[in-house]
Amino acid sequence: MKQLRSLRGMVDLLPEQTCCWQATEEIARNHFLKAGFHEIRTPLIEVTDLFARGIGEATDVVGKEMYSFLDKGDRSCTLRPEGTASVVRAVLQNGLLNKGPQRLWYGGPMFRYERPQAGRQRQFHQIGVEYIGAGNARSDAEVISLAWRLLYELGLDNLVLELNTLGSSEDREVYKSKLVSWLEAHVEEIDEESRNRVNTNPLRILDTKNTQTQAILKKAPSLMDSISDESRQRFVEVQELLEALEIPFKLNPRLVRGLDYYNHTAFEITSSQLGAQGTVCGGGRYDGLIEQLGGPPTPSIGWAIGMERLMLLLGMYAEINPKGNAGRLKKSVSPDLYLINRGLKADKFALLLAHKLRAEGLIVELDNSGASFGKQFKRADRSGSFWALIIGDEEVAQNKVKLKSMKTSSPQQDQNNSEHLYDLTDIRGLINQINHKDSTNL
């Protein structure tokens, strides 16, 4: 039979990776907690219309990347391609705004039907925050610094924060029509892909990688010149706050986020080490979205970090500097104790003892093989465990167990020094010794 495989772009996370993911997630969780952000969990599947209305019909995400299907009741459903729309829906549905502004974070898998490449999968993971009901420049600075500091805390210090403003929704509309009429006059000069976008998503043309089009665009009306004084003043304030927070940034007037709902502040945190997909974190303000989804006018801002890209970076940092923050995350856990046992009675003793020691909080790996002592010692060694605990017929007969350090330099020679018998009625004494790894001479 042919070997079954995961679907294209869907990858398994194996035990050697999950330890690093868990460590990273824990740091993020604590980071959010300290800042007063609380977790929200929403379904992976939503009504297609939520994304169509929220993200925008003209975007690639909605236009060609959604995993959509009809359920048995003929409802059009979609696997979430991003988190913001779902969070906003949940906030509205549960009336959370009645309790005031919401500081929320979320994490989990997202789905986009695209060709996989480095740093891109069809099922990928994001962690993100949404600060809903917050409109002033201070909230922009707070949310951006939350991302920046988290990445810094994880050990990533070579990242670049790129910043731009899209102006208010009105500014954006005004600029959009100016840009479109300019583009229509210059349609012959720009590349074909950009031409196709004139009527669907003109702002994105500013971000084209086509160098010829870029050169021509230099003469186009600039977004900065079109936005209102009020919006400009707001942007200046955000920059001043970031400077006060000692967060370096680079202005990038071509940074135009892809999803329709963004206005005012837009930002990305990027790395040059990730290949073509350099954005680790992307976000911005979306003051119009809540209204668009049927809620009251509610200014909001948020971001999302791509977990796979983050892990890629952490892996690279860990290699360069194993002792740095990123390096520490990679460490896998080995058991405190490897329980060697042989013989029918020893078998039951070992099982019971393992349970007791685990109840005391120890990580206990129980050998189930019934193989020779030699084999079991070999496995104990490989497990990375500091201690081996031996239960055989001799021990059972005496109601004792033998504890042995596996970290001695020469295995057999100091057998007598590295082994010690413990009475089974004295579990506390045993546990105390196990927790004192430093004093190897028993």
Place this chain on the structure above:
RNA sequence: GCGGGCGUCGCCAAGUGGUUAAGGCAGCGGCUUGUGGCGCCGCUAUUCGGGGGUUCGAAUCCCCUCGCUCGCCCCA
């Protein structure tokens, strides 16, 4: 959806038309059923992603197909 690169064991690979498809790592077993790092010995691909063709003969050449990968588009 469109380009480029690549598919030989769990991993890294040699082999580029001639009888048995190197080697290394890992794994398993033994020397060793009461003591682990080392050592030695043995085992582990009837088959080279799959299908078809050329040939006396194919992992090697041709065609198709599937998969992986990198890039474009776009994003996290």
